[in-house]
Amino acid sequence: MRIGFIVNPWSGIGGSVALKGSDGKDVREESLKRGAEQKAMSKAQTMLTTFLQDQPTNAHEWFSAEGDLGASLLHQCGIQPLHIYPEPLPTQTESIDTQNIVSWFIQNQVDLVVFAGGDGTARDVCSVVGASVPVLGIPTGVKIHSGVFAVTPHAAGEVLSNLLNGQLTDLRMEEVRDIDEEAFRQNRVASKYFGEMKVPISAEFMQHVKVGGIEQEDLVLNDIAEWLDETHQSDCVYFMGSGKTIDFFMERSKLSNTLLGVDAVLNGKVIKADCTEQDILHLAQKFKSQAIISIIGGQGHIFGRGNHQFSPQVLATLTKSAFTIIGTKAKLKTLEGRPLLIDSGDRNTDLKWAGLITLLTGYNDEVLYPLVAL
Known part of the structure; x- marks a missing residue:
């Protein structure tokens, strides 16, 4: 996995000395005069420990900035x-530096941004990330x-x-909010909404459950x-394929389907059945394109088993963001914690993926799950 890690070392500096926050150079300097200590790094270290x-320490790729920034x-x-x-970074970094570092994370296609800070740091991260990649906040701030x-x-x-x-981990859109520190110092709480980011949440299997805790697959697929x-x-070609899960969606839409192939659907009609690799590349040049695929239960492959039409060239043309990958939680549980697999036929492509x-597991319900190239 590729993890972006950044610490706001001044986060929470004003809390213990009753300054109600840490935003701004003047507040940080006054906090130090009053004997405040920086505690953000020790809290971030607790997370790492x-x-x-x-x-293992060498199991993932990490991206960070020098010194106390991570x-x-x-x-x-x-x-x-x-x-x-x-x-190069200044001795005293500010919001713009956080934003630049997080932008660099995104340019390097990290899978997850982990940041230590408070609401101000969350605002900085949100201004760059939005909903593009999941984030995980380590609480070290006053607010x-x-x-x-x-x-x-x-x-x-x-x-x-x-x-x-x-382990199954839900993805939810959560709010980024911050308060006016000056108003807070005058005992007025003025909270403001600044945006939302995707956050990993420990999954609970609550929807569509029968006695014994088993999902009703058809109900879940209907929700999806x-x-x-x-x-x-509209006016977007959807490449549908292959397998029984996709067949369920096609049948529900009253569309003919190639069970073991890929069909191209545009505005509710199949415009090309049983597509080849070249068919997909040709249509992707003419139309805005998306693809909907499902994982193979028990095995966990997403590419390389029954859908070779999604070749390395197709995966490079459509890119990861164009794919919606379906995987019900019941099907994921059959993997017993094993990662998903990719075997596109090109090692570099596999490593990039x-x-x-993100897997779609229900109605507006997503989870994060690891994918490996063996």
């Missing part, structure tokens, strides 16, 4: 490989009104460990189909 209890902690923990933000944080630094380490161990209908884009991927 918890995480590394169940993870790299010093990662070095102390012996984490490798470690990629460092290449641009924690946003829903993107774990309840404690230790809990953040547990969530990250569970996620990378293949309704969500696909709601998010359907490897990491954390």
